Amino acid sequence: MSEAVSALGGATFEGYCILRDAGPTGMVTIRGDLGAAAFGKAVKKATGCALPKQREIVTNGGRRLAWMSPDELLLICDQGEAPGMAAALAETLKGQHALALDVSDARALFRLEGAGCREVIAKLSPANLAPGAFGPGEMRRTRLAQVAGAFHMPDESSVEIVVFRSVARYAFDLIANAARPGSEVGLFAPAP
Amino acid sequence: MLILDCPYCGIRADETELAPGGEAHLTRVGPEGSDAAFESYLFDRKNPKGVHFERWRHAAGCGKWFHAARNTVTLEVYGTYPAQVTEPPKALLAAISKKVPGWEGWQ
Numbered sequence: 001m002s003e004a005v006s007a008l009g010g011a012t013f014e015g016y017c018i019l020r021d022a023g024p025t026g027m028v029t030i031r032g033d034l035g036a037a038a039f040g041k042a043v044k045k046a047t048g049c050a051l052p053k054q055r056e057i058v059t060n061g062g063r064r065l066a067w068m069s070p071d072e073l074l075l076i077c078d079q080g081e082a083p084g085m086a087a088a089l090a091e092t093l094k095g096q097h098a099l100a101l102d103v104s105d106a107r108a109l110f111r112l113e114g115a116g117c118r119e120v121i122a123k124l125s126p127a128n129l130a131p132g133a134f135g136p137g138e139m140r141r142t143r144l145a146q147v148a149g150a151f152h153m154p155d156e157s158s159v160e161i162v163v164f165r166s167v168a169r170y171a172f173d174l175i176a177n178a179a180r181p182g183s184e185v186g187l188f189a190p191a192p
Numbered sequence: 193m194l195i196l197d198c199p200y201c202g203i204r205a206d207e208t209e210l211a212p213g214g215e216a217h218l219t220r221v222g223p224e225g226s227d228a229a230f231e232s233y234l235f236d237r238k239n240p241k242g243v244h245f246e247r248w249r250h251a252a253g254c255g256k257w258f259h260a261a262r263n264t265v266t267l268e269v270y271g272t273y274p275a276q277v278t279e280p281p282k283a284l285l286a287a288i289s290k291k292v293p294g295w296e297g298w299q
């Protein structure tokens with residue numbers, strides 16, 4: 001086995017928010033009928049996570065399970081855990097029209113931290129980042145400038161961003177540019 | 193800007209998250225059809241000035257295809273609905289008829 005490295009090798013940018021390549025991360029795509037009781041049971045058995053509702057992301061320790069579409073979930077976990085998770089899911093989903101696939105190598109994960117993190121993402125995406133419209137517990141699939149991306153907020157001052165590995169450099173530079181010092185807009189500032 | 197509610201993920205998506213799929217509810221003509229019918233299936237479109245039923249995909253989002261009814265003149269959106277149907281929902285048709293007096297219907 002060769003040693004797994006993340007797309008940008010843990011790159012960091014410090015602007016008015018701090019952007020980091022999160023390093024090797026496990027991701028498992030799960031497809032199936034989210035409306036079927038047996039599907040939810042199988043997913044829970046393998047991951048320990050409850051089935052997320054529409055656009056929801058649920059957490060179980062280091063595992064995060066996100067609703068991606070009516071027939072798709074994304075499990076984010078430790079890199080070493082992903083192949084085992086995919087295999088466990090394949091086992092519990094046996095007999096169902098469903099699949100689980102380790103897609104860790106096809107993705108990149110970034111973390112953006114700082115009070116202005118909502119604003120940085122809002123510069124790049126048509127998603128409504130206003131508090132009240134979006135916040136912790138929700139996974140939003142959207143667009144970051146020219147590429148597809150998904151993100152959620154682990155807490156009020158950070159965003160976790162998923163993109164395809166092939167566009168990792170573009171997405172990282174894009175977010176870094178949006179976070180560069182002096183480019184603060186002051187959107188979503190807490191009321192005085 | 194065109195803004196459509198995706199019936200699958202519930203996001204109010206602007207057109208930069210969407211990909212257009214042209215006229216909705218076309219009946220596919222397969223190998224059994226005549227050349228004229230096949231040509232019509234491929235190329236003939238209503239292109240109305242007014243109420244239009246379209247296919248859209250939430251491309252930079254949940255990825256699902258869905259249907260939308262909108263007005264090509266006023267850009268008013270009458271509604272969106274799932275892709276797994278062969279005709280628009282009755283309630284939507286009734287609402288459009290009410291709003292657009294003299295509308296000739298969707299077919």
Ligand SMILES: [Zn+2]
Pocket residue numbers: 198199200201202203250253254255256
């Ligand atoms: Zn959608």
